[in-house]
Amino acid sequence: MSGQARALIDSMQDNIATAATTSLSFDEAFTLHHRAVFRTARAVVRDAALAEDVTQEVFLRLYRNLESTPGEEWLRPWLLRVTLNVARNTLRGQSRSYARDNEYHKENYADGWLPAPEEDYERRMAIEEARRALEKIKEPMRSCLLLKQQGLSYREIATTLSVKETNVGSLVARGRKEFARVYGKIGGK
Amino acid sequence: MRECLDDGTLQSYCDGELSGAHADGITTHLTQCSSCSAQLDELMSANDIVFAALSPEFQAVVPTERLRQRIDDAIAVGPVFNTAKSSTLARAGGWFAALGGLFTLRPQAFGYASLVAVLAFASVFGLAYWKSTSTQELTPVALVDSEAKAPAPAPRAVNPDYTEVNPKPTPVPLGYNPPKSARPSSNSASSVNKTVARVKLLPGERSYLKTIAALDSTIKSSSDRPMRPELQAEYERNLALVDRALAAARSAAKSNPDDPDAAEFVFAAYQTKVDLLNTVADARVYNRQP
Numbered sequence: 001m002s003g004q005a006r007a008l009i010d011s012m013q014d015n016i017a018t019a020a021t022t023s024l025s026f027d028e029a030f031t032l033h034h035r036a037v038f039r040t041a042r043a044v045v046r047d048a049a050l051a052e053d054v055t056q057e058v059f060l061r062l063y064r065n066l067e068s069t070p071g072e073e074w075l076r077p078w079l080l081r082v083t084l085n086v087a088r089n090t091l092r093g094q095s096r097s098y099a100r101d102n103e104y105h106k107e108n109y110a111d112g113w114l115p116a117p118e119e120d121y122e123r124r125m126a127i128e129e130a131r132r133a134l135e136k137i138k139e140p141m142r143s144c145l146l147l148k149q150q151g152l153s154y155r156e157i158a159t160t161l162s163v164k165e166t167n168v169g170s171l172v173a174r175g176r177k178e179f180a181r182v183y184g185k186i187g188g189k
Numbered sequence: 190m191r192e193c194l195d196d197g198t199l200q201s202y203c204d205g206e207l208s209g210a211h212a213d214g215i216t217t218h219l220t221q222c223s224s225c226s227a228q229l230d231e232l233m234s235a236n237d238i239v240f241a242a243l244s245p246e247f248q249a250v251v252p253t254e255r256l257r258q259r260i261d262d263a264i265a266v267g268p269v270f271n272t273a274k275s276s277t278l279a280r281a282g283g284w285f286a287a288l289g290g291l292f293t294l295r296p297q298a299f300g301y302a303s304l305v306a307v308l309a310f311a312s313v314f315g316l317a318y319w320k321s322t323s324t325q326e327l328t329p330v331a332l333v334d335s336e337a338k339a340p341a342p343a344p345r346a347v348n349p350d351y352t353e354v355n356p357k358p359t360p361v362p363l364g365y366n367p368p369k370s371a372r373p374s375s376n377s378a379s380s381v382n383k384t385v386a387r388v389k390l391l392p393g394e395r396s397y398l399k400t401i402a403a404l405d406s407t408i409k410s411s412s413d414r415p416m417r418p419e420l421q422a423e424y425e426r427n428l429a430l431v432d433r434a435l436a437a438a439r440s441a442a443k444s445n446p447d448d449p450d451a452a453e454f455v456f457a458a459y460q461t462k463v464d465l466l467n468t469v470a471d472a473r474v475y476n477r478q479p
Contacts, residue, residue, distance in 0.1 A: 030260070035251045043246055052256060059260045123245050130242040149243045154206045169206065170197030173232055177196075180235040183242055 024072050026063055033076055034059070036150050037083045043146050044087035046131050054087045061086075076152065077159040084143055084160070133183040141175030148172055194218065194225050199232055397459040404466035424469055431462045 024032065037058050042051035061082055062069060070078050134142060140161045147157045157172075158165035194202075194215060201207050202215050219226050416424065435458040442451040 030257065034253065034256055038251045038256065039247050039249070042249070043243075052252065052259065055256055056259050056263055059256075060263055063260075063264055123249075126242070126245045127249065130246055133242065145239060145243070148204070149240065149247055154201065154204070167197070169199075169201035169204070170195070172204070173196035173200035173235075176200075176232070176235040176239045179242070180238040183238060 024075060026059075026066055029062060029075060029079075030059060033079050036076065037079055039150065040080055040083045040146055041087045043131070043134070044084065045091050050090055051087075054083060054090055057086050058082050074156075074159060077156045080147060080150075080152070081160045081162075129186060130183070132186055133179055136182045137175055137178050141171050141178065144168065144171045145175045145179060193222060194228070196228070196232065199225070199229050203229070203232060203236060394456070394459070397456070397463065400463055401459070401466060404463065404469075408466065408469055424465075427465060428462075431458070431465055434458050435462060 034055060038051055038055045041054035041058070042048055045051055045054060058079060062079065069075060134145070137145065140163055143161055144157055147160055152160065154165055154168040154172075157163075157168050163171065198207075198215070202212060205212075207215065219229060435455070438451070438454040438458040442448075442455045445451045
């Protein structure tokens with residue numbers, strides 16, 4: 001390998017190392033993580049309109065604290081931790097309203113970002129059954145399931161939920177077993 | 190590995206969370222232990238059920254564009270000085286942002302903005318105006334003037350901000366005659382100073398004043414290129430209008446020092462002024478004006 005090629009590879013490695021520790025811009029953070037934030041919020045508050053409120057609040061907090069938030073590696077756990085807190089607080093202040101969620105869906109069918117009601121019915125029933133089963137799972141196992149479903153590592157889950165990393169496997173196993181049991185009881189496939 | 194494995198270890202094995210050597214040891218154990226192997230099957234079955242059940246929830250459409258728009262809007266109107274009152278202030282800020290939008294680029298829009306601002310402030314602060322006998326408070330300049338001449342020995346805690354921003358009198362609103370003889374009584378002067386000091390304590394006000402001073406300086410520094418006369422007239426008229434709104438909001442805040450909404454209107458009025466100055470300064474600096 002020529003000296004020039006070696007120098008190029010070295011500089012690439014340096015760049016990768018730097019990128020792993022640098023902070024994301026707000027735009028990058030939104031682009032990368034808004035789906036995880038919204039989905040986690042929706043799974044907790046069970047209401048798409050409320051989940052939008054929660055997502056907005058989470059990213060506003062990120063915007064206000066951009067300088068003090070962790071770097072790229074730990075941003076997702078930070079965001080999801082804030083999401084879980086905001087979503088739970090939101091839930092405490094709201095009476096859950098499936099009617100409201102249905103209304104929200106009706107409004108948004110017209111906007112074209114949701115499939116038509118008849119195509120969507122079966123999927124929504126499946127979501128509803130999963131939500132009912134999930135509601136029976138105790139914390140922090142429930143949050144473990146939500147975070148694991150989104151592909152977080154045990155280390156990230158431990159950071160998000162403030163639990164020991166060595167306990168995450170056990171929490172996931174217990175949560176999944178319990179979910180499978182409850183889901184079977186309520187008629188899930 | 191002879192001891193049987195717990196659920197946590199097996200789950201970590203399933204999820205690929207174990208190091209290579211540790212995972213190899215478990216693989217070896219599983220080939221020799223039917224109990225652990227059955228336990229692993231049970232876990233993997235539960236994993237499949239959970240993954241399939243939660244997939245629809247996590248595959249549902251995310252309204253990316255709307256979320257981004259909502260967040261951008263909230264950031265645009267969101268105050269940085271009082272997050273606890275975000276909801277009320279966001280509404281006020283949104284109103285002022287909409288008003289500020291009228292000031293952008295099109296000179297004729299100044300006229301619409303003037304009309305809207307006059308109607309809005311006349312209705313919101315009409316009562317405050319009616320009750321106020323100290324007409325010298327109609328503009329920040331007049332406010333400084335009256336406080337500077339007040340006989341009370343109270344320190345001029347607020348005045349440096351204003352003298353910093355307005356070292357000399359700015360053009361007064363059309364049709365406005367600043368009273369020269371009105372003098373507050375000693376009692377009312379000390380009361381005014383006290384309430385002004387309370388208003389001043391609101392965080393963020395000084396930064397608005399500094400921003401306004403900087404923008405004002407930017408606009409004045411490009412005075413070698415004269416503004417088109419009709420645009421200049423519109424600009425001055427709207428600046429006077431915003432100053433009146435600001436003075437009215439300040440007056441209302443002084444009359445109701447414990448009302449957070451009144452203080453928020455002061456900041457919203459500041460924001461409107463900053464928006465106006467910003468638009469004009471941008472046009473001056475980047476030569477976007479016609």
